[in-house]
Amino acid sequence: MTVGREELTGALLARLARRSPAFQHSVWDAVDLLVAGAGPETIFFGNGNPAPERVPYEAMQRASQRTWEQIGELPKRIEYGEPEGLPELRDMIAERMRARGVTATRDDILPTTGSQQAIDFLARLMLNPGDAVVVEGPTYLGALQVFDAYEVEYIVAPVDDRGLDVDRLRAMLDARTVMPKLIYTIPTFQNPTGVTMPLERRKALVELAREREILIVEDDPYCDLWFDELPPPALRSLDDNVAYCGTFSKTIAPSIRSGWVVAPTGFQKMLAIMKEVADINHDKVMMRTVLNAVPDFLDEHLVGSRELYRVRRDAMLAGLERHMPAGTSWSQPAGGFFVWVTLPEGLNAIELLPFAVERFGVAYLAGEWFYPGFSWPEASRTLRLSYSKHPEARIEEGMRRLGAAISAALETR
């Protein structure tokens, strides 16, 4: 009995794992469609890419050339091995963590394929189907994609202008008998809101997590991109019960896929074996290239990046002030890439989007996409704007268009 092609494909698709629906849709498909359909004149404030002019390709090219010379000198450098990652790179990252108040040694650090892989690894280590996870509402949508694949229950902790509302989270946990396994938070220049958690609240959060025996996953991709003053120290500096996820994606370039995790005591060895199981060992060419590049140029490079993004943030805040109709409000980011906008009452950001694109040539990401299920009616008036990629004049023009779109939508109500 031979099974026909369509029949077999159908049979196999019916036998997929229970987690597979997490891989059947991506919110980015909708975004890509929107952008593709929008035409080149549309100003897209959607994605979280760094500014193209801040990609240090010459420094990376030199470092990469040096890397291949080093491999030529000792080809062992490109063999299998070291799931823990290049020791010298881990030393360098440990040293850099001191700027976040974190004391770490090479043994605490595992290089990962961006911080995305670190989040996935921590989820894989902790989560059974049905376990609960605390996420901020709103939060980074790539983390939601990860947690969805572990078939979790979400506890959505509200975010205000000082980040995750710890008192409200405490009350939510008080109402439960079974505690969540982990709390995922972006306390510094949060994605998508741009807000930062002050030190006192950080202390309260780690205290709460410790009391309820919940692991904190601290995602900190934007910490080096502060504008006015250094951000508060990392949660990880306050407590060992924090898995800190770092990355060079925003400071060097996204697609070098170079991140790391500083894991709690007792977790590091398991994460290294997980790395071995997942993809054997981290890319030794890129680990060595980053090691060759960073000590020479990154700190100086960051001075210029901060200045560029600060100017762009200022342009966006000024543009919002100038062009938004009454009833619109927005966050005041002190670093990072994002401003979170709340539309006047009666408007809906998802409904507004095609109208804004087609009639006014401006696009953003709807706020609801940053919640579990990519849907959250309470957040229907919110949207995320990224200022990282556009020069000031284009930001100003984009805010003019957005303001006009909102005003027009208000009139047609």
Next chain:
Amino acid sequence: MTVGREELTGALLARLARRSPAFQHSVWDAVDLLVAGAGPETIFFGNGNPAPERVPYEAMQRASQRTWEQIGELPKRIEYGEPEGLPELRDMIAERMRARGVTATRDDILPTTGSQQAIDFLARLMLNPGDAVVVEGPTYLGALQVFDAYEVEYIVAPVDDRGLDVDRLRAMLDARTVMPKLIYTIPTFQNPTGVTMPLERRKALVELAREREILIVEDDPYCDLWFDELPPPALRSLDDNVAYCGTFSKTIAPSIRSGWVVAPTGFQKMLAIMKEVADINHDKVMMRTVLNAVPDFLDEHLVGSRELYRVRRDAMLAGLERHMPAGTSWSQPAGGFFVWVTLPEGLNAIELLPFAVERFGVAYLAGEWFYPGFSWPEASRTLRLSYSKHPEARIEEGMRRLGAAISAALETR
């Protein structure tokens, strides 16, 4: 109530996911200890690294330099995006797949972090806890590490000198009511045995899998390293119900982590979203470097690689012939890196190993490590030798030492 540091770590470790034991031990730890304790004069026939002199670092350095120039010309090339992978790389891989008899287009191919990640992705897509998986006995131990993490039941299909024994697998499946979700096989120059499945058996295997509605995962890392004649066509060339995993790890270098999967119809989009969830997108620097390098040099490079490994295989087979005591037998690989040795009756390869290392300065991997649970009493007399990394004289000396170790062990019985 503040929880103390040790207390909390203990509490968190008690809350790990059910899959976490898969990340608590690695068989490579035992191997590393063995090698570290052995001293530099020990000849280690253990790992599956390519020969250091076959790492084409100059070609890769040139390609890498060109890559960073291309990024400089258009920094968008290093932004986030394209979870499906670089289209031109996928075209190139599709073209190269024709040598395996496989018809594919860019849409069928997803670049992955080595074939290891492809195996993990296919498992993640298909497997719920308790599902059954067919593996060859023995098989690649990295694949066992992957499947362990999905909490599977193993069906171990025996391997003879023509690869997976399809008739015996059929009988094993006949005895079951619930079919396994997938069959993991390395039909060409198998790891660890070195044997190759002839065409007729390949046809029988895909027919069996189709009949029972089981996905085949074909791992094919060694196909380009044939010595005498081209290997039979890939399983994937015979049936769409095969997820083919390829890699440049053995032909360029392991730690560039450049592999791919050719997925069945209907799977490709889900795997691309899984890539996005796991690590956002594949390393664009390495994808472009491989694309810049491969068309210019790989086919010519492979001619030299085949010659080098063929000479080493010949040296190992001649050394085995010359030095093994009666009652020892071994496989006859026609390509790849490995010979599978069966010791005389009464010996045990795990027990022999420290004796061989300490007294004779020779090391190998025990055959039992290539079975589920890294333990398989029926295979206690087997071991794997790799000839890929050692020059002929060292292989000859290693076989002399191994023969002496086996003979000495036989005498002390």
